Amino acid sequence: MSDTVKYILDETQIPKHWYNLVADLPTPPPPVLHPGTMQPVGPADLEPLFPMSLILQEVSTEREIEIPSPVRDIYRQWRPSPLYRARRLEKALDTPAKIYYKYEGVSPAGSHKPNTAIAQAFYNKEAGVKRISTETGAGQWGSSLALSGAFFGLEIEVFMVRVSYNQKPYRRALMESYGARCIASPSNETASGRAILEKRPDHPGSLGIAISEAVEVAAQRDDTKYALGSVLNHVLLHQTVIGQEAMLQMDMAGDAPDVVIACTGGGSNFAGISFPYIGQTLRGGRKTRILAVEPAACPSITKGKYAYDFGDTAHLTPLTKMHTLGSTFTPPGFHAGGLRYHGMAPLVSHCAELGLIEARSYHQLACFEAGVLFGRSEGILPAPEANHAVRGAIDEALRCKAEGKAETILFNLSGHGHFDMQSYTDYFAGKLTDLQYEDNELAMALAGLPSVPE
Numbered sequence: 471m472s473d474t475v476k477y478i479l480d481e482t483q484i485p486k487h488w489y490n491l492v493a494d495l496p497t498p499p500p501p502v503l504h505p506g507t508m509q510p511v512g513p514a515d516l517e518p519l520f521p522m523s524l525i526l527q528e529v530s531t532e533r534e535i536e537i538p539s540p541v542r543d544i545y546r547q548w549r550p551s552p553l554y555r556a557r558r559l560e561k562a563l564d565t566p567a568k569i570y571y572k573y574e575g576v577s578p579a580g581s582h583k584p585n586t587a588i589a590q591a592f593y594n595k596e597a598g599v600k601r602i603s604t605e606t607g608a609g610q611w612g613s614s615l616a617l618s619g620a621f622f623g624l625e626i627e628v629f630m631v632r633v634s635y636n637q638k639p640y641r642r643a644l645m646e647s648y649g650a651r652c653i654a655s656p657s658n659e660t661a662s663g664r665a666i667l668e669k670r671p672d673h674p675g676s677l678g679i680a681i682s683e684a685v686e687v688a689a690q691r692d693d694t695k696y697a698l699g700s701v702l703n704h705v706l707l708h709q710t711v712i713g714q715e716a717m718l719q720m721d722m723a724g725d726a727p728d729v730v731i732a733c734t735g736g737g738s739n740f741a742g743i744s745f746p747y748i749g750q751t752l753r754g755g756r757k758t759r760i761l762a763v764e765p766a767a768c769p770s771i772t773k774g775k776y777a778y779d780f781g782d783t784a785h786l787t788p789l790t791k792m793h794t795l796g797s798t799f800t801p802p803g804f805h806a807g808g809l810r811y812h813g814m815a816p817l818v819s820h821c822a823e824l825g826l827i828e829a830r831s832y833h834q835l836a837c838f839e840a841g842v843l844f845g846r847s848e849g850i851l852p853a854p855e856a857n858h859a860v861r862g863a864i865d866e867a868l869r870c871k872a873e874g875k876a877e878t879i880l881f882n883l884s885g886h887g888h889f890d891m892q893s894y895t896d897y898f899a900g901k902l903t904d905l906q907y908e909d910n911e912l913a914m915a916l917a918g919l920p921s922v923p924e
């Protein structure tokens with residue numbers, strides 16, 4: 471029997487296309503609406519914010535979209551990413567389950583985010599854009615876009631959620647090293663930021679607020695566009711290189727997953743690894759269970775409402791139908807900053823409504839415990855976001871042990887935690903607690919959902 475640990479593909483095996491799940495869905499996702507007219511938005515409505523090539527990807531129903539060769543060329547800096555068989559973790563858990571993980575922390579920024587940052591920078595550059603504004607939670611997305619700005623000669627401005635800005639000074643230093651500008655959000659630089667600071671000068675920020683600031687900046691200048699690190703269809707599309715490579719690597723291992731697991735913030739790394747598997751099932755192929763793992767302090771899929779909502783706090787974005795906690799919901803400042811978003815990607819939400827995926831939530835202590843066990847077994851210390859996927863995978867492996875089943879588990883290790891060591895230090899010092907959101911905060915945010923005629 472083979473005892474291979476790493477399954478490595480050749481650079482020529484980097485996917486040539488992104489996979490678009492919309493082509494295989496039994497029903498299309500609900501349309502994006504203009505908040506003024508409540509009518510579906512057209513490409514022209516989105517043009518102030520995004521280059522047309524990305525808008526066309528956003529609404530595409532083609533199954534495959536070719537990856538431009540300059541993007542594939544840059545992907546070669548870290549892709550194909552390795553797939554590991556977690557043999558040492560299996561031993562530590564004494565489980566009959568086989569655990570595999572796709573490791574996206576090998577990218578220069580340390581996560582899956584450059585898979586779309588490079589693509590978005592490429593299309594913006596091609597459209598003659600000079601400057602891109604964006605938001606970042608944990609700093610992974612901001613670093614990835616900053617990196618892409620350096621590769622394509624674009625100015626990058628990043629609004630970083632204040633609580634993460636304070637928790638992660640070295641993420642900011644990395645963005646600045648790549649040549650980007652990084653601003654703590656809410657900031658005094660935008661009307662939406664100033665409005666929030668007026669009410670609460672010590673506001674910890676949220677992804678919803680940072681998105682408002684970045685959108686506002688992009689809408690004001692002709693040479694500036696906006697980029698989002700998750701949630702939108704085209705972002706999820708770009709991440710499907712993860713699942714396509716994983717399929718080839720699982721074939722190399724002579725195995726196939728019974729369950730595919732990933733953490734969900736806005737849904738992009740989850741979509742990246744799972745959509746090719748969901749598509750395979752929908753086309754009549756092997757059936758695979760798909761499990762999304764989210765933070766219990768910001769549980770959009772498991773506790774949110776499936777409704778039309780804004781993507782940002784200041785209501786500058788169109789309305790999308792998604793699982794949402796309400797656009798004014800401010801999650802508590804738990805350490806997985808990249809998972810502190812009030813909504814879930816409309817495509818992931820649609821899959822949940824169609825019963826194509828399952829979801830569960832965990833509090834942060836259980837996730838850090840899993841991450842530490844993973845680090846001590848496999849050597850890689852995961853990002854706090856990725857610890858949610860690790861927790862999910864470990865619990866599935868323990869279920870297999872209890873049931874005496876040798877199932878195959880595949881999860882996405884979306885990033886390493888080398889810039890998140892303060893959170894591990896706090897965890898070991900006993901300073902981390904399981905933060906709860908306020909029930910009345912959630913009720914108020916949900917009460918403020920826009921009313922959309924059925």
Ligand SMILES: Cc1ncc(COP(=O)(O)O)c(C=O)c1O
Nearest residue numbers: 610700735736737738739808885
């Ligand atoms: C390492 C890592 N994993 C996961 C996420 C969550 O984002 P998404 O749900 O878009 O994959 C983030 C977001 O910043 C992240 O940094």
